[in-house]
Amino acid sequence: MLVQFLLTGLALGSIYGLVALGFAVIYKAERVFNFAQGILMVCGAYLAYTATTQLGLPFPVAVIVIIAAAALLGIVIQFLFIRPLSGQPLLPVIMITIALSIILKALIEILYGVQPKPLATSLPTGVLILGDVRLSQLNLTAAVVSWVCMGVFFAFFRFTKAGLLMRATADSHEAAILSGVNVNRINAGAWAIGTILAVIGGVFLGQIQLASTELEHIGLLALPAVVIGGLQSIPGAIVGGILVGVIEQLASGYISPKARDVFIYIPLLIMLLVRPWGLFGNRELGRV
Amino acid sequence: MARCADGTHAARRFLAVAGAALSLSLGFSSSQALAFESPQDGVYEDRIDWGVTGDMSGPAAGSQHPWVKGFQSRMHLVNEKGGINGRQINVLAEDTRYDAPSERIAYEKFASQTPVLGMSGMGNSSAQTALVPMINRLKVPVVGTYTTAKASVEPTNPLIYGGFCGFKQMAQVGVGHFANSLKLDKPKVATVHLDVASGVEFNGYMDEAVKKLGGTNVSIPIKVVAADATPQVLALLDAKPDFVAIHGVATTSLLVLKAMQQYGVDVPSFAITYLGTPSVYQSVGEAAGKNYHFVSCFTPASAASPEAAADLIAQAEKDGHGALQDDINFVAGWVVAGLVAEAITEAGEEPTREKLVEILNDGFELPASGLSSKLVYTSKDHEGLKVLQPIGYDYATKKFKSFGDYADFEQYVN
Amino acid sequence: MAATDNPILRVDGLQMRFGGLTALDNVSFTAGEGEVTAVIGPNGAGKTTLFNCITGMYRASAGRVSFAGQDISGFAPHRVARAGMARTFQNLALFPGLNVRDNLLVGAYRHGASGLIEGAVLGPRARREQAAAEDRAAEILEFLGIPELAEAMPGELPYGRQKQVEFGRVLMQDARMILLDEPMAGMSRPEKTLMVALIRNVRHRYGVSFLVVEHDMPVIMDISDHIVVLDFGRKIADGPPAKVQQDPAVIAAYLGSEEAGQAVFAGAA
Known part of the structure; x- marks a missing residue:
């Protein structure tokens, strides 16, 4: 039972971690606390619906279209709403992201209707049986893809030119400008990556359930995940996501579904009171 | 007749008020016009x-x-x-x-x-x-x-x-039908329901209906915004029910059905009326959906x-x-x-x-x-x-199918 | 005068007004290729405003700036930097979260031929560029005498070392001119000596031109080829150190009287 809960929690937590990672990338780049991350995830589920069901694209092509559309969406959001507010205090930018999430939600409901849409992707649906433990292949695929994405993401940051420029810009806008870096373009890139990560999470959650704007609530579990992990920290976002997934499973499994929220948000409160920079954050930089 | 007297009375009273307001207001003519065009019960000459x-x-x-x-x-x-x-x-x-x-x-x-x-x-x-x-x-x-x-x-x-x-009849018909068609004497039933008022209410009706047949019902709550139903299905494995009743929204019922399939819990299930939509059946897929029914007092067009x-x-x-x-x-x-x-x-x-x-x-x-x-x-x-009837879905024809006439299920309702 | 023969920077009739206040009033001068040009003047003379106008932080109300034969008036700061003009501040502009080598590499990557996307997926051209940049970073660290610090984080280093790292990043940018904003501020005497040596070495080795704002007169007199003096936003003198030092208008501007002013410059004579 315990192993089962841990593994399921790990699989789900990997998806949360992926979405949280996208959140952390955007936060690191522009210090934007992006409340639209949940709805960006929902966009992923609907993009998958459009690509596979409406356009009838073969799955590999659909994946490319979904990722390209996500990147474009992130870039457009950054260009239209975030760039003009650059240098403004935190609050107006937060309000913008909240407004954005409401607008995107309404647009989705206008474009697709309020009925949830079933996804018909070629993701596996069977079961993997390991002794007593049963894992859904879909959850397992989600976890593996999440880990691959995180790996690719780390390699990108660690070993590529664009990754270095992104790290540098996140570190100090001023120094980046003085070094001749086009900071706006780098930030647009951060939004593109953040959106892609959210959208991938959304495709999986949409497949596990339905494409529905209600998924936004699950996407917003990225918030406790990043706060617990440390806002500034990339590994923190992933660990935070996995923790949230595991806590969710253990709390609903051993106590009750309602207990889930208590056990997710109490660590968040404790973290904010005792260690506001999170598990992995930097004490000086990472205060919420 | 009474209606006419009432209407006249109301209009007269309104005129009195409007007359009093006349000395203060210049908007007399427009309010007066309104007064005669707005019957209080929403019934007009042409609509x-x-x-x-x-x-x-x-x-x-x-x-x-x-x-x-x-x-x-x-x-x-x-x-x-x-x-x-x-x-x-x-x-x-x-x-x-x-x-x-x-x-x-x-x-x-x-x-x-x-x-x-x-x-x-x-x-x-x-x-x-x-x-x-x-x-x-x-x-x-x-x-x-x-x-x-x-x-x-x-x-x-x-x-x-x-x-x-009604939830009560949903529980009665679902329990009655499955106990009867599976030939169960004292049915063991599990009810997966949202942890909201209507879910608890439905579970109560399930308790009643099952108890009447001398069986037992286990309550298994789930959250509206759940991302996974593993704990619920592990509880199902524990309870080993003869059949399962599902109360929830489309997403939670899907999670439950998919997780049941994942854990090889192959027992019949029925859901409340609201969950009988084609999109639920399509999302859940044939393997998990063929044994899933819902009870309803309405008949989808394709089953009618x-x-x-x-x-x-x-x-x-x-x-x-x-x-x-x-x-x-x-x-x-x-x-x-x-x-x-x-x-x-x-x-x-x-x-x-x-x-x-x-x-x-x-x-x-x-x-x-x-x-x-x-x-x-x-x-x-x-x-x-x-009166309700159980309804299922035929994946081959993509049509709903009913299991008889409403009259056949009247016996379960009281 | 070498500066006018072969200028790398030409400032022409630069004017900057903030509301009713004129911070720069028709300032024109040139800086010679490979030379150290100093901008001096009392506090509030408009030195920092001048730097901000040249580097694109401010948009001048009137006038032109040309650099290496290109009109850069109105360029955004990152484009000025890409044109080959690098600026360092009194505060260090380093990336505290990146190690010394990566700090240098950021400087190199802005002028690569491969774009961001190619850079992200590591195409062959991007890979070649990356290897070249890493070689160059090693060479510059060697030149600065700090090859062993490649993996260090800037925050762990003393101020003077950090300044060197910043210089290294600027050199990686292939800067043709470096703008130094009070490079000696807050430095001890030995640190200043090291800094002067660094400026000389860089200039010698890489042929870089410098434009310097600095208050330490002895240092200025020591390293400059050419001095521009500002007072209340206007240029009041322009020439080699020996000549500027003797200029009565300069001396008066500095301390309000010729005698007091002479005392200021005495140390540099």
């Missing part, structure tokens, strides 16, 4: 205003939006056929977002601001419960609720009439006889709702609009709220239409649609 509330953009929009569309489509058909006694039915739809305050505002509006003869919908059971005193005071009849809260029908309220299958469904299908296509014709909620809205049209017709040439209540409360009956079971209101019982 009757009827209110509908539902969640069209909030958390329950997935099911209530099609319901409102079904209601409107049916009224389009009524109007195209010439309306009722020469009057068109003008549906005033308010989006109440599954929210009690919005529901209250809409109801007040329907009472006086844009008065209506009556209203339908009110699909939020806690809002309904909270509004009962207000309904008793403002007296706009609520004919055909989307969900029927206990407080609305117990004790019987002359102003409120159910328009949806072609004659019974012809009008609905034609009108849905015409109104651009072709995709909704097999949605149980669209059918439910359609049926309730039919009920409303019938009640208005019976209320005579000059219908009033009072007359409408008289007609409905005094023993009102609609025969089974092929799209729903028979609807009965008596002065002691306003639940309306009490």
